[in-house]
Amino acid sequence: MSAAAGVRAGDVIGPTVEPAISRAHREEWARLVAGLARRFGDLDVAEEAAAEAFAAAAQRWPGEGVPPNPGGWLATTAIRKALDRLRRESQRDAKHQAAQILYDDSPPESTGPVEDDRLRLVFTCCHPALALEARVALTLRLLGGLTVAEIARAFLVQETTMARRITRAKAKIKAARIPYRVPRADDIHERLVGVLAVVYLVFNEGYLASDGGEAVRVNLTDEAIRLGRLLRALLPGDGEVTGLLALMLLTDARRPARVSRTGELVTLDEQDRGAWDQALIAEGRALIRERVEVVAAGGDPPGRYQLQAAINTVHLDVPSARDTDWSTIVALYGRLVRLDPSPIVRLNRAVAVAEVDGPGVGLAEIDRLAEALDGYHAFHAARADLLRRLGRSADARAAYDRAINLAGNPAERAYLTRRRDQLAG
Known part of the structure; x- marks a missing residue:
């Protein structure tokens, strides 16, 4: 908004x-x-x-x-x-x-086990009568204050499609007389998947804003982490709640090095690791260790947020990007794909595969996602980078142009433009 x-x-x-x-x-x-x-x-x-x-x-x-x-x-x-x-x-x-x-x-x-107004709103919008995507979209609109266009970009759909989806969700809440109240304690788990998705999307929109003049929206990242802490207090034994909080903390720890003084995105391999927030890293690592001990003791296997947090720890546990254990990251993404075979997860795995098996292998995997991700700027940015590494400058330039055209974040556009302009010829 x-x-x-x-x-x-x-x-x-x-x-x-x-x-x-x-x-x-x-x-x-x-x-x-x-x-x-x-x-x-x-x-x-x-x-x-x-x-x-x-x-x-x-x-x-x-x-x-x-x-x-x-x-x-x-x-x-x-x-x-x-x-x-x-x-x-x-x-x-x-x-x-x-x-x-x-x-x-x-x-x-007292209004039940969830006392915070904003967290209660998330649980209300994530009523099981609504489709999962409608729950997420409606909450992003009401809680995150995101525009319909921003939410549409997060879901990779047209703005008009998202507007209809939000309108139908609100109409269904009214028609079904769904009350604005906290669910009963035994209902909370039924809505938890949608709630976690909402909190993570709010965080992602803040960490790299999809549109507007701000590269990072600290208010959204801070709000998502605040909600994550509340969820953790509400459900301390839930592995995915703990995993999501750890994931957000470990990601937000890199925010001080995320954008250069000139307003350009700084990728992970180029970031000043000394600028990372060590307190957030320590907190996130402690949460991951807790989950590792639970799983080792016979607890439930890690879910998608725990696996993503584990991938982040691999990046954080080395002194420089060149020391990254990409084989472990590929293995973790392999487990994540089995849980969540979405095109974006497969894209991230393909980028990691390129670091292990070479840019040609990674590009082949990425190209299989073309139909699903043609409107997603990160897909074209990843292709552009691998084409550049393969020496295919003309194809890389075209991919960079497509990525720049689709990217809404000013810092990301600045980075992609510089990389394109550095191409030979």
Whole structure:
């Protein structure tokens, strides 16, 4: 979602106010939507009232000044907008009466095993009545504040397709009268697969934003890790919950070295390893060791997130990229493909295979994915790199051009452009 979420055409945001609205959106959107959903029990009301509050901020803050507590101002405004909508729709009865607790200063009563509003919103959107992709997309929209275009890129589908998917999901929640409440403790595992997918996609969108002017969205990576920690506290014995948290920590540890001072993406093999966050690495490694001990003691075999975290530890456990144990990484990806044979996982395995068996073998594997991944920029970037290593400069240039055209992240485009321009001829 844009910085000024909900701002209508024609609104003018002053240069001194726009950063404040952008910051408020980063910090307050998820909290605002989740709080409204809990109070009103209606996702449409929550999202639209939040968007209207940001539109009001764009109109009023330039003249009135940014309030001392932007989050409180937005919450109060959104509440009024929601109540106005309910009155207009003549939905006074139960909803209108329930909404009055917004003005009650007494602490809310317990809502079950999940006490955090934002995590509760994730579990609500991940109701089993919805298809898995719809659960993920809806939560990314409401919690992550991502635009439909950004979510569509994450799923490798057209924007119109994703818009219809989100609309149908919200309509199904309303038609089925799915309540905004935490599931029972014995239902949490039923929704956990979708919840983990949501948290990971929020993290990925933050770690390398698919669109917009920011290379990295720290608010999204931080929010995903925060949710991961809450899930870990809720389900400390679940291997995939632990694996996902470890994966995010180990990946986020590399963020300080991820983008150069000139705004260009720095790939793993070129990163300054001394800039990595050692505290996050230590925490992530401790979680992986815990899971290794559980599996060795007869616990469940590792799932997809645990395997991805293990792959990350292989990269982190060597002093330089040239020391990487690619054979182990290929073996781990082989296990991951058996669990998740998606084209993107197979693409990542093919890149690792190229490091063990040579670029020609890797390219052959990648080319088998052309039909599934033609619209995915990383597919063409991987092809371009292997074609370059094979000395096929003209083909590499064409692949780089395709990757640059598809990439939405400015840092990634800068990196790909430099690599293309370095080609001979």
